[in-house]
Amino acid sequence: MTKLRNWLKGPPALSALAGVVAAAVVLAVAELVGAFFTARAAPLLALGSTFIDFTPPWLKDFAIATFGTNDKAALFVGMGLTIALLACVLGVVAYRRWALGVLGVLFMGAVIVASVVTRAGVEPIDAVPSVLGTLAGLVVLRRLLAPLHGMKQWPEAPADAAPGNPATSRRRFFAAAGITAAAAGIAATGGRLLGAARSNIAKAREALQLPAPAKAAPAVPAGVQSAAAGVPPWITPNNEFYRIDTALSVPEINAEDWELRVHGLVEEEVRLTFQDLLDADLIESHVTLTCVSNPVGGNLAGNAKWLGLPIREVLRRARPKDGADMVLSTSIDGFSASTPLEVLQDDRDAMLAIGMNGEPLPLEHGYPVRMVVPGLYGFVSATKWVVDLEVTRFADSKAYWTERGWSERGPIKTMARVDVPKSFAKVPAGKVAVGGTAWAQTRGITKVEIQIDNADWVEVELSTEASLVTWRQWSYEWDAAPGAHYIKVRATDGTGEVQTDQRADPVPDGASGWQSVMVTVE
Template sequence: MLTAGAAAGLTYPIFRLLERMFDDATFTYDGQTFHRDTITPITPTELFYTVTKNVVDPEIDRDLWRLEIGGNVDDPKSYSFDDLQDFEQIDQETTLMCISNNVGSGLFSNANWRGVRLRDLLNASGVQEGAVEVLVSGADAFSDTFAIEKAMAEETLVVYQINGEPLPRKHGFPVRIIVPGLYGEKNVKWVTRVEVVDHDAKGFYEKQGWGPDFVPKVRSDVFAPFLARDQRQKTRGQWIIRDQFRANDAIELKGRAFAPDQGIGSVEVSTDNGETWNPAELYYPGTEITWALWSYTWRPTIAGEYVVIPRCTSRKGEQQPVEPQRTVPQGAQGYHKVIALIQ
């Protein structure tokens, strides 16, 4: 991530460009470009977003790899890749999102994962009384933490496949953690050790000032029709539907919605900047640990400029926050507002 010190040394035009790139998250850290027209219920592996702190990611020999379970446990263990096959194998769809992802941006993907439950490995070692967190470390010297309750949750996995294939190197080959309901940095890649601790430990990004809340906010956005940044002076930089439509055209709006550990109960769409709202269809309702995809057919009868806004409510009744919040330090929130020009 771009630090304040690094930004200060840049010329103003370059800084503004980098600021815009990070704000939009139109690329992932491996250079993969984010295109909204490629969004599908399951993100193809080659399009799944990537974030890394590394100049060069670890290259690990699967046959030499080991996963250590240690710390405050009765029986520390070391597992080979083949040892993981002795545990119950779990297939699970899970959405991940980076804490630096802005509302409506691209560091946000959904995939099918295969692996074993972390709690099965922890139970095999015997977690001692007084455990507070697990400290998860990767081969790249990255570490992060989450509560022991989350580590023992049924959905928290140690995985070795994405979308039916071995994890690519950039996604943590041979093994990574998947911990639904928390921002992406908690899903440690190239994992080599899980240590049970009896105190509040700090992870890599928390030490840099991120957090302390690492739970994504309930959110929704628009991804279709095609969006671009408005170049008109009065609304420069705002999202705008690039396609041209006329009054009485049927316009199919589509978007994503996400309520971590809750699932999406409903999505509503406003085409008058929040004055009135209409229900959208959840054409991919998802689960408690995945995104949902929504659609809404809009037929404007009068030419003019409109502001389209989606909002969502979780299955537990939590509503999407209205007040905008930037990504630092606890992740973005607020409405995704999109301008539509109708001729």
């Protein structure tokens, strides 16, 4: 223990701490300066986005399965720990060989700059915050290492290094490190507040008045909600709607500047402004969206009322050429999705949505405009912050996740879920309410069955069906006997096809299988 305490008080450990403080300065200065640039110029966001771009499908699937909608928070924590570790190493390297330390810091700065300038919608000048942050970090690292010179002679000590009192040098170091860390915290907070103050997108969204639809959504029939208490509401509130996307920083787009370009294999290129959408004949529709990463029994599905312009109307103006079979939609942050052309032209009311549950799209759900396409997983259809539609061919263009091993087309599979009781729940013996949700968008749900342990399958009570593109809830009153029991569930869609029991992972085209919930009856 004495040796450990002495080591922690010595130059190697303190130089590692100096590296961490210097790294904090890099990020803080970049955050402060970056308030005057695009949000995607922030080093952490750029590095995180680059990491996501190169994430293999199995790792993305693991992150979502493990952390769910907290996957981005987990990424930031992991990045923070990694940066801290690398900073420790660079601090020690700089302590022993200053020139090598400088090269290491400059290399890391170059990685950050490369991550920034390769982001979609970022200009070369947006690298300025990262460059200034890197230079500030080098200066701070040099200053923090100076007091350590008097504690122990370096293998290659600077010319101005002189032996001194170790205790005095240590106090000088901690004073400098503490002041610098505090200044970095203030700079980072100031940059965040300054950036928020300069952005009026949230206020503009709140002030936006949505037009009345030319075609309102049909009234929701009575009885759509499951009779079992605890089943999620039939309409998912905006703040509870799942969010899975590749954007670490929610794009802030001024609706007045937004423009959609429709081009490619078309007779006429079309450009739409947000005002064009406001002036158009908009429609409302209740649609359930599902993420392809949703595991069996997962909650990455939600139902909402959407307001928007049918995409078929836009394509009718553009007039796709013969041979085109796909529309590649692209977000302002570079994400892209491949949607079959015929799906966007049929009567399922795929739309350019501007409203969600009676209010403008929330920023994190695509404000000002996103795509909503019934019947397809989001990775091939639900592009948020959409700015480009290219009519093309599957043979000629690849979308973001298609390039990473996922399928080109993603029709949603029939799925049933037990919402109550939760797995591993303990319930009293007697009458137990069992309930859940099932979906098969564009086909509808005609039957849901459950199986208790190995008994026969029993048909449950279905709630009212609102439409073929929304989920359908169900309920069942179970006479539960004491002991451990397993509840399985399966659905039958409108074509008569029973949900398969064959287990499949989300990659490459969505999970499949029957959910099994273990419940203890006391």
